[in-house]
Amino acid sequence: MRIVNTSVRKKDAMALVTGQPVYTDDIAPKNCLIVKVLRSPHAHAIIKEIKTSDAKNLYGVECVLTYNDVPQKRFTMAGQTYPEFSPYDRYILEDRVRFVGDAVAVVAAKDEKTAEKALKLIKVEYEVLKPVLDFRTAKDNQTIVHPEEDWKALVEVGGDRKRNLCASGVETNGDLDSIMSNCDVIVSETYHTKAVQQSMMETFRTFTYYDTYGRLNIVSSTQVPFHVRRILSNALDIPKSQIRVLKPRIGGGFGAKQTVVSEVYPAIVTMLTKKPAKIVYTREESLIASSPRHEMEVKVRIGADCSGKIKAIEINTLSNTGAFGEHGPTTVGLSGHKSIPLYTANCEAFRFSYDVVYTNHMSAGAYRGYGATQGQFALESAVNQLASRLNIDPVKIREMNMVRQGMIMPAYYNEPNNSCTLDKCLETAKKNIGWDEKYPCRDMGNGKVRSVGIAMSMQGSGISNVDKGSVTIKLNDDGFYSMNIGATDMGTGCDTVLAQMVAETMECDLDNVVVYGVDTDTSPYDTGSYASSTTYITGTAAVHASNELKQRILDVASTKLNVPESDLVFDGKVIRSIDNKKEITLKDIANEDMCGNNAVLEVTSSNFSPVSPPPFMVGAVEIEVDKETGHVEVINYEAVVDCGTTINPNLARVQTEGGIVQGIGMALFEDIIYDNKGNLFGTSFMQYKIPSRLDMGKVNVSFESSYEPTGPFGAKSIGEVVINTPAPAIAHAVYNATGVWHRELPITPEKVIRGMIDLEN
Amino acid sequence: MRIKMNLNGKPLESDASADMVLLDFLREHECYSVKRGCETSNCGLCTVLVDDKPILSCSYPLARANGKSVTTLEGLQDEAKEFGGFMADEGAEQCGFCSPGFIMNVLAMVNEFENPTDSEILNFLSGNMCRCTGYEGQLRAIKKYLAFKGAEK
Known part of the structure; x- marks a missing residue:
């Protein structure tokens, strides 16, 4: 391969590193109204009265909107594909507020200062209600988060708003109880993962305006332009045909921008005032009223025989979706579907059950890993504990039980495991970290202990039978190609990765392929960039479109040269007859195509997949624990990934490094903490700490590439799988250093010290 | 004012x-x-x-x-292109939103240190957050850039 599997620069790289104005706020019209949201100080309350006249009378204020001014039609902000699994449970503004930070009123003014001042002039009288703050008590609580009659689930997912249930379900395979009862050893533990913030550097932001045709244009930092169109149509109660969504460069997403967090506010302002409007979330707003990871409590039961063969796995997950159900019914599934299959080899039965509950926390959303992260922390930790109980090396117990290529995975929709080098990943990680020398720990003689830990992971590549990606490729004069996509590059490099696939197929230079995306009026439909789908799902569409266009070019050449197509060879620049007697250049075909013919040298291809081939990885960590302070320092992280063919090895490597460091943050210090009234502590990067370059040690990435037969050039996904191993690997290493299992994240110095003190007593 | x-x-x-x-x-x-x-x-x-x-x-x-x-x-477009090229060659700009501030600080660091060690680099830049890259690619770019500038002298 010439271009696929090479580390070319991203197409937008030089614009980004020279600071060009390409992001939403850089390109917003200067005359935008500035939109601000008044946010609730209460976790649960009814708005008895809201006085806006003083704010409205302030010079420079364009409008002040309350629940009286917005459509009373429920919708969801979750950016998901038809038929939409998240319940329709919110208005733009409502007379009930459900978390501290929930929207109470919307102000639009000529500038930021005036908007801020107007917010202070709005007088709200609340009837404060008792909130549900502990998700363990949410189901069947006397307080009902969604008492409204017009709450609506489009898909039956076991929800019951009267019980604070957003979704629930149970799946079984085999006779779990009888197999479990015959097991020699059972590990049964409960794990607690907290809500954490994606913390992309560019906060949520959107601007809106009416165009020449009287249509509402939305320019937004979003991962899901087509879903934004549908969601705004629902929220504003206007036809989809009246909305156009454009995506400029995005300053990171990680799932946060798979929820329509900021779009509705400027959109309703523009709709009502006919004036351009803009909202830019502060970091505080992005931390208190956004779309973080679902907090989960995962109960795991593993049954094994005394040799360490894992025979039965039971997982029960309680997920906290917060005030609204965005991504609630779907994230929870991955806590089972993407953990249990890791141990397919000897597993005879499993049961996976779950409840997703409403509480008066901010709504959760999609965050890289999407439930798999939570489930795998639990199951991987339990497997490490099982190894310890049986006195088996944790690497060996995985070698005995892991899923391997060729196996059918009953817990993963019975999909066959067609491409898998998880075994090689484990072997390489073990070697790279120096497992045999370092396991379990070494006392450094200065109050510090160095130890190692290990974990495996899998994810998916797109949502099987759901996600759809499309690519349009057009031949232009002089023979360059333009590619139009509906997938959203959010810094991950999909514009480049997809262009690499086209250039490879069309046998041309990468510079000969220009990329455009996304404009919902002109881009071909794509579900959006999430669920690790773009390389695999949209990538396959790019290959199909390229092949079809190549075919059409050959058709034209065949007519022009009067040579049967089967006797023609296309080398990317010239089409020649195999006897070398006749030839025509691509440039001539392209230029002659501009007049006097009916040929269409433009192709759109769409692709969905009936399977979602899992990428796999192993993470092995070496840490140093300070026994005096409980401080855990990551020394070295060995990540070994099977994402199939790496289309762009550099970008795959950086994805991995970034995911590992986010995972380290989740394992060691990131935590969304509420007080007993539902107020959130982490309102800035002072209190909500994400890793700096001093907090991550050394991350080393290796690839053990399998070849996925259904993927483009053998590729699977990489975006999400890379965040999953740090939490269980670090928890394992902390156990190996201190003898204490930490089953609640993050593993802070206080918890490490307390654990050691409790163990001594 | x-x-x-x-x-x-x-x-x-x-x-x-x-x-x-x-x-x-x-x-x-x-x-x-x-x-x-x-x-x-x-x-x-x-x-x-x-x-x-x-x-x-x-x-x-x-x-x-x-x-x-x-x-x-x-005001530093030539320097941005030069160092930025090393970032691009690592794929270490990713979303790029933190790149300008980061590059400003890298250029400031290069003015202050002749041959910074890894530890000096990490400490000097510890206030520049990046959520995409996990920092390793940025470090690779800086080291290659420093080697390039050293060879130029």
Whole structure:
């Protein structure tokens, strides 16, 4: 391969590193109204009265909107594909507020200062209600988060708003109880993962305006332009045909921008005032009223025989979706579907059950890993504990039980495991970290202990039978190609990765392929960039479109040269007859195509997949624990990934490094903490700490590439799988250093010290 | 208030509100490379040079910049292209939103250190957050850039 599997620069790289104005706020019209949201100080309350006249009378204020001014039609902000699994449970503004930070009123003014001042002039009288703050008590609580009659689930997912249930379900395979009862050893533990913030550097932001045709244009930092169109149509109660969504460069997403967090506010302002409007979330707003990871409590039961063969796995997950159900019914599934299959080899039965509950926390959303992260922390930790109980090396117990290529995975929709080098990943990680020398720990003689830990992971590549990606490729004069996509590059490099696939197929230079995306009026439909789908799902569409266009070019050449197509060879620049007697250049075909013919040298291809081939990885960590302070320092992280063919090895490597460091943050210090009234502590990067370059040690990435037969050039996904191993690997290493299992994240110095003190007593 | 400064090599005189921070003033003057990732001086995205020293423009009152020389990435395009090329060759710009502030601080570091060690690099840049890359690719780019600049001398 010439271009696929090479580390070319991203197409937008030089614009980004020279600071060009390409992001939403850089390109917003200067005359935008500035939109601000008044946010609730209460976790649960009814708005008895809201006085806006003083704010409205302030010079420079364009409008002040309350629940009286917005459509009373429920919708969801979750950016998901038809038929939409998240319940329709919110208005733009409502007379009930459900978390501290929930929207109470919307102000639009000529500038930021005036908007801020107007917010202070709005007088709200609340009837404060008792909130549900502990998700363990949410189901069947006397307080009902969604008492409204017009709450609506489009898909039956076991929800019951009267019980604070957003979704629930149970799946079984085999006779779990009888197999479990015959097991020699059972590990049964409960794990607690907290809500954490994606913390992309560019906060949520959107601007809106009416165009020449009287249509509402939305320019937004979003991962899901087509879903934004549908969601705004629902929220504003206007036809989809009246909305156009454009995506400029995005300053990171990680799932946060798979929820329509900021779009509705400027959109309703523009709709009502006919004036351009803009909202830019502060970091505080992005931390208190956004779309973080679902907090989960995962109960795991593993049954094994005394040799360490894992025979039965039971997982029960309680997920906290917060005030609204965005991504609630779907994230929870991955806590089972993407953990249990890791141990397919000897597993005879499993049961996976779950409840997703409403509480008066901010709504959760999609965050890289999407439930798999939570489930795998639990199951991987339990497997490490099982190894310890049986006195088996944790690497060996995985070698005995892991899923391997060729196996059918009953817990993963019975999909066959067609491409898998998880075994090689484990072997390489073990070697790279120096497992045999370092396991379990070494006392450094200065109050510090160095130890190692290990974990495996899998994810998916797109949502099987759901996600759809499309690519349009057009031949232009002089023979360059333009590619139009509906997938959203959010810094991950999909514009480049997809262009690499086209250039490879069309046998041309990468510079000969220009990329455009996304404009919902002109881009071909794509579900959006999430669920690790773009390389695999949209990538396959790019290959199909390229092949079809190549075919059409050959058709034209065949007519022009009067040579049967089967006797023609296309080398990317010239089409020649195999006897070398006749030839025509691509440039001539392209230029002659501009007049006097009916040929269409433009192709759109769409692709969905009936399977979602899992990428796999192993993470092995070496840490140093300070026994005096409980401080855990990551020394070295060995990540070994099977994402199939790496289309762009550099970008795959950086994805991995970034995911590992986010995972380290989740394992060691990131935590969304509420007080007993539902107020959130982490309102800035002072209190909500994400890793700096001093907090991550050394991350080393290796690839053990399998070849996925259904993927483009053998590729699977990489975006999400890379965040999953740090939490269980670090928890394992902390156990190996201190003898204490930490089953609640993050593993802070206080918890490490307390654990050691409790163990001594 | 009346503000006088030298912005990216050119004298600038302008009226501005007294409570303005330098970041907002710079964006008003079309220095869109200057980004805000937080409001609490934690993220480093708003890094610019004032009299050749890196500062956080989100928490730098505009009045302090009066009479001084302010440099943003717009004023260092050649340097940005040169170092940025090393970033691009690692794929380490990713979303790019933190790149301008990061590059400003890297260029400031290069002015202060002849041959920084890994530890000096990490400490100097510890205030520049990046959520995409996990920092390793940035370090690779810096080391290759330093080797390139060393060979040039």
